[in-house]
Every structure is written in C-alpha cells, then in structure tokens.
Amino acid sequence: MSWLEVIRPGVLSSVQDSGRQGYRHHGLACGGALDVRSFSWANKLLDNPRNAACLEIVLGGFHAVTRGKLQIALTGAEAPVAVNGQPVSMWQTLNLNDADELTIGHSASHRLIYLALPGGLDAPLHFGSRSVVIRERIAGLDPIRAGDKLAALKSNDTRPDRVVPIACRPALSADIRLRIIPGYQYHQFARSDILRLTHSAYTVSHQSDRMGFRLQGPAMDSPPPGILSEGIAQGAVQVPGDGQPIVLLNDGQTIGGYPKPGVVPSLDCSALAQQLPGTRVRFEITDLATAQNERRLFERHYQCTRWRSCGHLLEWL
C-alpha cells in the first residue's frame, strides 16, 4: 500500500467528500467539499468514484513525504507545487515515487486546494461519509495533523498522464457574481433592501469559514425581524439584525431563525468559497429553473466526458 505521510498539514486541511445525506434532522451539518468543481475534477483525473474523499487544503502550506509509488492529482486554487524541489503543475496527474517530497506553497489568489488519491482517500466513515465537520467536535472527526497517513483506497494501478484543459477549469475570477434564487422571506424584505442587495458591491469578510461567508457592504435598512427557526438549505443567505448578509455553506447550522431573502445556487457557492477576504462580490437575482438546469448540466458534463489521446497526454473530450 502507498500513502503520503504528512510533515506539515498547512493552515487547515481536512478530509472531504460529497458530504452526509440523511442526518440533518439530528442536527448534523452536511459537510463536504466546498468547491464542488475543483473537487470533482480532482477525482475525475484519477477515475475515482463521484463521491470519493479528497484532502481539502485551505490556503496551502502543506508538506508530505511519499511512501511507495503513488499517483495523485491536485486542483483548485493556484499555488506553487513542487516535487523534490522541482516545480510541477496543478490540474494534472502527478506520479510520485517512494520518498518523494511533495510541497504545496501558499496560494496568493484563492483559498481551496484539492488533493486526490487513487480510489479516494481512505478515512473512517461516519454518518455515511468521510467528511469532517470540525465544529461539531465529534471524536475522530479532526483536521489532518503532522504525522497522519493519507492512504489511497485503491492500490496504485497508474493511469496515463492526464491534464484538465484550461477551458474546463472553473474560472476563479476576481469579481464574483453570486446569483440568488428568491425564496424564504424574500417578499417580507423591503423592495429598497432587495435593490440594495442586488445593486451594491460586497466584500468577503475575514470572518468567513466552512460554516458561512460573511459579506460586508451597504447594510440592509430594515431586515424583517427574526422568524420561527426553519430548516436551512445550503447556500441560504441569512440577514441578521446588522443587515450584513451571510451565505451559509456546508458546515452551517441545520436550522436558523434569521430572515433569508433567498438561496445562492451550489456552483456559485463553490466560486464564493474560493475567495479570500477583501474580494468583491455582487448579488443578482436568478430563477430556480435556471439554477437547477445549470447544476444538472454540470453533472451531465462530469458524467459524460471521457479522456482522449492528445500527444502524450490525455485530454478532456
């Protein structure tokens, strides 16, 4: 068996798959990879199952030593990556040999890096998932530490070298457009507040994490008062008394009592979760059918694409 031995875990690294299904009525958060696109491409490079667990590395600063031969894939935020000090590219398969040193520097522009191993990362299953929700403080669900072993679920049957073409990588542009599907208390918000939300620029606050991203900008004047706590859909935009919106993400609470003008679709949440504090974002209204179609198109694209020969590499078809 081959594995990566962690020397330095970086700022915060945790095992994430597609998250838990069917446990939210116990108060358990969904968890799961925040950037669905980068996570999916990492698994696709290694022919992994759709929901295979990856390591989600926040900002970088990761250092590990290879034990045995191991093919890996790295996607997500651009960061300087080196094998034994030699720079290598992300968004492609990497073939590591025994004792190779893998270092991932700090990303200057975005937040999340995904590291995939053949068959997926071997980690204990809790609640039908390998995702770790740190804030729940459940024994065995912790971030990765120095000395941990990251083992692959499959033995190392090496695939051909592959690269994700630039056109297929998620565009992690600087100015982020967050669409919002009107819902929940949308009609209880003053029209002027909705206009303020959709016509202002907001910046990502430092107080942003896997629970939710806080945005700072023109405050909504008179958000409706608290409501009876109700189930929270992923991506829900919550507006507390200070009028500053919070986009609730994968580790967010399952129910809540703040008013919500709507929900940000999952692929837009993926783009948001990649942003560093200070990034500007804008909200715009979309409709449910459009959002649902986009999500389905993404899944179809993921499931139906195949690798084809392209020189010595294999590319996206």
Place this chain on the structure above:
Amino acid sequence: MIEPVSEDAVLITLAEAIDDTLPARIARLSQSLRDAKLPWLQDLIPSYATLLVVYDPMLADFRDVTSRLKTIMSTEDFQTDIKQPPTGKLVELPVYYSIESGPDLAWLAAETGLDMLDIIRRHTAIEYRVHALGFAPGFAFMGEVDPAIAKPRKQTPRKQVPAGSVGIANRQTAVYPQASPGGWQIIGCCPTTLFDPDTLSLLRVGDRVRFCAISRQDFLAAGGKLTETRLP
C-alpha cells in the same frame, strides 16, 4: 404551503405560529414521506412549523417534487390533529440544579424574584415538546417554559458552555449535548448522553421531555462532570 427554496430543497409550511400540536403533525408528515420511499429524498429537516425537504436534483426537478409532495399531503390530513394518537416517546432527563452546575441560576432568581427552589419546581413541572433539532448535533429546542422563569439569551454568548448544561432562552429550554459556545441562561447540568455517534440523537422532533431534579451525588454517579474552572 409548499415552496421550492433552492435547487435542491422545498419548504413545507404547516402554520405561521407555534402551537403544541405542530411537533406531532410534523413528525407524522416526516414519517409519511419516509414511508413513501421517494428515490430522490435526501434529507428532512423538521422545525417549529416547517419541514424542509432536501432532494437530489439529478433525480427530480422542483416541479416533480412539489407535485409529489402535494399528492402525499392530500391523502392524509396534516393540517389538524384530530383523531391522531399522541406521538413521540416520553424521555425523563435528570438534572443537577445548583449554583455550581448552573451559573445563571442565582441571576435568574434575582431577575424573576423567585427563589431558586421555586425556579427548579417550575422547570420540572412541565412536560415539554421537542419542537426542533439543530444548532449542534442532538441539540433539541423544547417548549414551552413557564412564563415566570422565561428570560432572554445573554447579550454576549459564553465562549464555552459545558456538555450537559440545561439552559433557558425565552420560553424555550434545551440541553447542550456537547461543550460549545452558547448564550442560553444555564440553570443546571444533565448527565445523560444526548448525542452518540452510533445511536445519534436521543431526542427527536415530537418527543416529550420531563426534567427531574437529582442530587450532586446522583449526578456524579450517573457520570456527570463538574468543570473545575468557574464560568464567568
């Protein structure tokens, strides 16, 4: 009312305000949806007056889901509680009410003008209903507390509330299953495990709960722990 709220969730609203029959009705609706073995169903999140239905958008779109939910809801009446047997199990939770396990007990006594024994008597006198679960794994929102001892949350939440802490926030009461930050007024500590990774949450929406006062000795014998560091 059935309203799609996101690309993978539909919110069913049964009422606009809390009433005591809602937890049982929502629990029954959840059960009916589970029994229907809907292939696209992923999660059901019940709360005070609503049920959030989370589905797989690759298997059904919001129109399919909404119409299927309407059909299921029309075959049984979830709007009223007539002729329905009481649902939900009755759970008895022991609580060690004291100054050392309930750092806000003295404050609550001063605030309400009641003596501490009277507060304990009033808190244990009512059979509560679990209205919602959330905030943290196994955290059950129960109601409704005697208005005489109902006080709002702290302005600034505590950074750490020990596991088992029994709190009051307005007319709600709850037990913190794990140590966590928290703003509820803490009046005692419960030694019972409320969330276990294998058996999950002890309490479910619709369950009934009675608190009973126990001694320090019984609390420790039942595995209860008193944190050495006094809370601010």
